[in-house]
Amino acid sequence: MQDYLVSIILTAGIYAIFALGLNLQWGYAGLLNFGHVAFMAIGAYATVLLSMNGVPLILAVLAGMIMAGACGAFLGVATLRLREDYLAIVTIGFSEIVRFILLNWSSLTRGSFGLYGYPRPMEELVAHGDYNLILAGIVIVVLLLVYALIEILAKSPWGRVLKSVRDDEAVSVSLGKNAFSYKVQSLALGSAIAALAGSLLAFYLQYINPNNFQPIETFYAWIMVILGGSGSNRGTIAGSLLLWGFFSTTRFLEGYISLSPSATGALRMVIIGLILIVLMMFRPQGLFGRKEELAVGK
Amino acid sequence: MANEILRIEGVRKVFGGLKAVNNCSLSVTEGTIVGLIGPNGAGKSTLFDLISGFARPDAGSIVFSGKEIVGLPAYRIARLGLIRTFQIPRALMRMTVLENMMLGSQNQLGEMIYAPIVRRSKVLADERAIEKKAEDFLKFFDLLRMKDEYAGSMSGGQKKMLEMARALMADPRLLLLDEPFAGVNPALSERLIEKIKLLRKNGLTIMIIEHAIPYVLALSDELYVLNKGAILASGQPDKVISDSRVFEAYLGVGSDAQP
Numbered sequence: 001m002q003d004y005l006v007s008i009i010l011t012a013g014i015y016a017i018f019a020l021g022l023n024l025q026w027g028y029a030g031l032l033n034f035g036h037v038a039f040m041a042i043g044a045y046a047t048v049l050l051s052m053n054g055v056p057l058i059l060a061v062l063a064g065m066i067m068a069g070a071c072g073a074f075l076g077v078a079t080l081r082l083r084e085d086y087l088a089i090v091t092i093g094f095s096e097i098v099r100f101i102l103l104n105w106s107s108l109t110r111g112s113f114g115l116y117g118y119p120r121p122m123e124e125l126v127a128h129g130d131y132n133l134i135l136a137g138i139v140i141v142v143l144l145l146v147y148a149l150i151e152i153l154a155k156s157p158w159g160r161v162l163k164s165v166r167d168d169e170a171v172s173v174s175l176g177k178n179a180f181s182y183k184v185q186s187l188a189l190g191s192a193i194a195a196l197a198g199s200l201l202a203f204y205l206q207y208i209n210p211n212n213f214q215p216i217e218t219f220y221a222w223i224m225v226i227l228g229g230s231g232s233n234r235g236t237i238a239g240s241l242l243l244w245g246f247f248s249t250t251r252f253l254e255g256y257i258s259l260s261p262s263a264t265g266a267l268r269m270v271i272i273g274l275i276l277i278v279l280m281m282f283r284p285q286g287l288f289g290r291k292e293e294l295a296v297g298k
Numbered sequence: 299m300a301n302e303i304l305r306i307e308g309v310r311k312v313f314g315g316l317k318a319v320n321n322c323s324l325s326v327t328e329g330t331i332v333g334l335i336g337p338n339g340a341g342k343s344t345l346f347d348l349i350s351g352f353a354r355p356d357a358g359s360i361v362f363s364g365k366e367i368v369g370l371p372a373y374r375i376a377r378l379g380l381i382r383t384f385q386i387p388r389a390l391m392r393m394t395v396l397e398n399m400m401l402g403s404q405n406q407l408g409e410m411i412y413a414p415i416v417r418r419s420k421v422l423a424d425e426r427a428i429e430k431k432a433e434d435f436l437k438f439f440d441l442l443r444m445k446d447e448y449a450g451s452m453s454g455g456q457k458k459m460l461e462m463a464r465a466l467m468a469d470p471r472l473l474l475l476d477e478p479f480a481g482v483n484p485a486l487s488e489r490l491i492e493k494i495k496l497l498r499k500n501g502l503t504i505m506i507i508e509h510a511i512p513y514v515l516a517l518s519d520e521l522y523v524l525n526k527g528a529i530l531a532s533g534q535p536d537k538v539i540s541d542s543r544v545f546e547a548y549l550g551v552g553s554d555a556q557p
Binding site: 149152153156157158159160161163164166167168170171172173174175176177178179185189 | 350352371372373374376377381382383384388390391392393397400401402404406407408409410411413414415418421424425464465467468
């Protein structure tokens with residue numbers, strides 16, 4: 001039972017960090033990033049590959065964040081001058097490009113065989129069996145730090161400009177704000193946060209391969225953000241807990257349903273889809289969103 | 299002669315085959331209110347777009363306080379102290395009235411991504427000062443009681459007022475008002491006229507597009523009439539308005555149609 005709880009905390013915590021990066025981009029800046037998983041993959045692979053080559057772990061994690069942030073900024077610069085949907089198209093393409101590069105650059109990534117046996121933080125301190133407990137602690141601390149960072153930024157003048165860009169870019173420009181730069185900044189920061197989640201995921205899984213980073217992971221993050229309420233960081237964390245809580249509790253029910261594993265997996269997603277539809281009908285602002293924000297007319 | 303704050307020379311903007319603004323020249327003296335009138339489609343709002351950098355002229359020069367601003371991005375022009383409002387009020391709907399206001403303030407340290415973390419106390423102190431200033435302006439426009447409401451819940455007239463108040467937060471040197479009285483009820487409009495006059499008294503230069511001629515006459519020190527993208531008449535408001543060409547432009551009566 002304890003292992004089970006720890007595994008929920010780990011998964012939900014890591015994905016909450018991942019989704020907080022997306023919430024910064026979508027909830028505050030209104031950017032449609034459909035390729036968020038790419039930055040998680042960059043973080044995971046950069047951290048693992050660098051640390052396997054002797055780079056200290058903390059530096060390897062930072063390097064992954066910087067690489068992902070730079071990629072996010074680059075995609076933003078390339079597409080954000082166009083209509084907003086171009087970002088969605090380009091990011092989803094980018095996430096598949098990243099995955100296929102990881103799959104095919106075998107000399108570096110060992111392709112679909114994946115990577116394992118890489119260093120993990122504080123590993124030498126505990127017996128192997130207890131390691132997940134330590135890692136859960138690390139994940140919670142990182143989650144709280146990321147949450148605090150985004151909350152402070154969102155409530156600051158910087159976040160105010162971001163929200164003005166989301167609501168009406170022309171207004172922010174007319175008041176002297178460089179809207180384009182703020183969109184690039186939020187993309188870069190959100191991507192760096194996704195990379196941090198990627199590093200933690202690699203530590204947890206002990207084995208990464210490119211198929212950990214399918215587009216569906218991006219949409220898990222979207223479900224968490226929408227479930228919790230766009231623009232609410234607390235909601236995003238709650239969304240992650242709910243989604244992973246749902247995934248793991250329904251696993252217990254598998255014994256009672258005479259369906260193949262792939263069919264139960266599909267059934268789970270059907271139920272999630274239904275929950276989202278019902279939520280949009282009766283509580284479109286999400287669990288923690290502000291109803292007044294939606295009620296205001298255009 | 300007093301200082302010239304804005305000089306526009308030979309400005310032209312073509313959309314497809316339509317000459318929206320055609321060889322337009324005008325000059326604005328510091329500390330005055332300049333009215334800009336003309337029939338629908340005359341190119342008034344396009345001219346505002348060109349001055350504020352939201353559109354780029356095909357030809358001509360725009361000099362704001364001695365600096366050529368054609369080609370500068372709109373946000374840089376705003377930072378020089380040239381702030382515009384929009385014809386259709388553009389409140390930031392999902393932000394509160396107070397947040398809308400505080401956004402207008404210029405040179406905020408806290409808008410740099412590192413500052414809210416690294417220089418937290420300075421940013422918080424700045425915020426208190428900006429909030430105080432925002433409340434003063436809200437009071438000036440009788441909007442203070444709405445400060446914590448979402449701007450999206452305001453009426454059209456209130457949004458117009460908010461937009462003007464927000465523009466003032468930027469401490470503009472030249473304020474471009476695009477139909478500030480549209481959607482504002484008559485009683486409020488009378489008060490708004492007094493407020494705009496007060497702003498001029500405090501040294502603000504204002505260019506104003508307005509269809510309601512009485513309001514324009516009450517406010518303007520100088521009046522320009524735009525028709526089909528070109529300046530048709532200019533000068534003292536009461537003289538300009540009695541010019542027969544202006545009358546014709548508005549009513550579409552050609553001189554040959556008269557008996």
